[in-house]
Amino acid sequence: MERLPNQSKSTEDTGYDRVGTLTTNVADGFTMVAVGDLIVSRPLTTAHPPGFDPIVKIFHDADVTFGNLETNIFDIRSFEGSPQAEYGGAYHVSLPALAPDLKAMGFNLLSRANNHSLDWGVEGMRETGRALDQNGIVHAGVGENRAQAGAARFVETPRGRVALVSFATTFTSLSRAADPAGEAPGRAGVNSLRLTEALVVSSDMLDSLRQMHSEMPQNGGRGDQNQVVFCGIKSSVTYKAGDKLGYSYETDSYDVAEIMRNVRRGKQFADFCIVTNHGHEPGRWSQEPSDYEPSFAHSLIDAGADAYVVHGPHQLRGIEIYKGRPIFYSLGNFVMDDLRTPVGADMFAAHGKDPRTDTDAEVSVAEMIRWGFSDPVFYESAVTISRFEQNRLAELHLYPIELNRSQRFADRGIPRLAPGPQGRVILDRLQKLSRPFGTQIAIENGVGVIRLDPTSPK
Known part of the structure; x- marks a missing residue:
């Protein structure tokens, strides 16, 4: 049997490395870019917003570029579904041109398990999947039943095959996927952790x-x-x-067992495994993860994950390095271009608006004000680049970004590299939030840097 690169004999014989996790087998220099939520309604690359092109270059230089797609993609003129009575707080929808634009940005992996996955029903979920498939973007986290929603999906890169397992702790109750039981068929929806x-x-x-x-x-x-x-x-x-x-939170033991099994299965068929969660807990106001999450994150890495990426709180939380793998407790927003159209009637009613006299944009503004999204913290985040050597994290770069909060509503939410003073504020915050996890972040030329010895057992 031919031995794969970077694989020792003991690993080849057992399938496990010396610390008990499933084998990681990427070529040296493998890079993963990870960002947070993509709340985006239109294509961006063709418009070349100021400061956006340097971010696109970072994406294209990576082996894998990951983000959380928190919207649906379809053409309302031919759409056969409808806005749901139960939705994720707002009806997120994007133009069909977004899918090829995400590909042009450099995204090749997207998570889809979140509270907006079924804003437009199963039809919206399916249309979005078709749009991504047609543009060669791998996505995970939703499916025709629980097994499909929880399964790892794979992307091939020159430095190794990458698996993605996506789940959500924040989701609408009717969007949770289910498997068949006896004569009852399965239910399409989101891979969930209750x-x-x-x-x-x-x-x-x-x-x-x-x-x-x-x-x-x-x-x-x-x-x-x-x-x-x-x-x-x-x-x-x-x-x-x-x-x-x-x-305080307790995880559902059945859901945990299913997620761990899917992580293990994903890693068995890949060289590298990303696990991602969309969770708001304990609330968008909190800069700290929920009490259950650190130990749960460690368990995911012990099960085979090479990176654990959280999004959902819409602001940054700390970074931990565990067994040479990064844990991002929240990467905040990458895009918050939230000028939605169309908007369902239920959302008009929720904000005291009348679709006969008020506009979709006015409803969107009311929603942003209601949830307090005018705070600058929701418009500041980071693009993360993790580089691996000897199958362990060697260096992590953190590029601070800001989402043009000072622009008019129709133009805000588009990321650019944060200017010096603002970038320093963002990185100072990340330093503070990461310190409780024992993570030291240096700041070099306006970029956060974490360096590790890939031979260290910690």
Whole structure:
């Protein structure tokens, strides 16, 4: 049997490397570009927005360029679906010309599991998939059933075959994909990781809540010595004691097992595996990941992931390096070109607008104001370039970007490399957010740099 490059005999015999993860087998110099959310409604490369071309060059120089596609792609004139009553907070839709434009930008891997995947129903999900397929862009995270949505998808590069596994912790309840069960067919939708949320309060507060709970009607709530659950008509709220007020999450064991299996399967058929999650938890206001996520991220890498990329909070969070692999706890927004058209009737109603007198753009502006997206932090992010040597991360470059927040609404949200002072502010923030994970970021010529010894066991 012919031995593959960079593969030791022990690895060849067992399929595992010395730290127990599945074998990584990319050629030295392999580079991965990763960015966050693509909320984009129109093609960009043909317009050559100021400062955009240098970013495109970075993308083209990489072996694989990844982002999260948080929109649907179709032509409303021939579209046979409809805007859904349950949607991800806004109806995200893009022109058909976006798909070839994403290819022209340099994207060859996109995640699609997120809370906007089924804004326009299964028909929108399918149309988007067809548009990406026709332009040779590999995508993962949605499918005709759970098995398809969770499966790894693969892209071939000169330095190795790359797998992508995509899931979401933030998703609309009716968009969750399901497998067949007996005579019941499967359901198309999103690959999901369900979370159970609890509000963390002090012990004294929990005692007060427990007393309140005991005086409620017989079926009004439930609890035990460690937590109290108040059951409402439509939902329940769980409280538990802790040292710090906030939110706590528990992962669904069935979903975790499925995701880990898909990561393992993806890595078995690839040289490199990217795992990605779209999650808002604990909220867009938070610069810290949810309490479950660091240990979960480590488990993903132990299962074979070579990079874990989170998006969804719409702002940057810290970076961790674990066993020579990068963990990005949020890469914020890459594009937030959010001038949507068309907009469904439900969104007009949600913002007190009338489609007979108000415009789609006015609804979009109202939505942005309602969710607080005017804050500069949502318009500052980074393009990340991870370079691997000896199958481990050797160097990570962080190029700060800003999304033209000062422009009029129709022109804002398009990224450019951040000018010096603003770039320094963004990198200073990343330094601070990454420090709790033991990550040291140097700043050299306006670029964040993390350097590692690829021979180090850590």
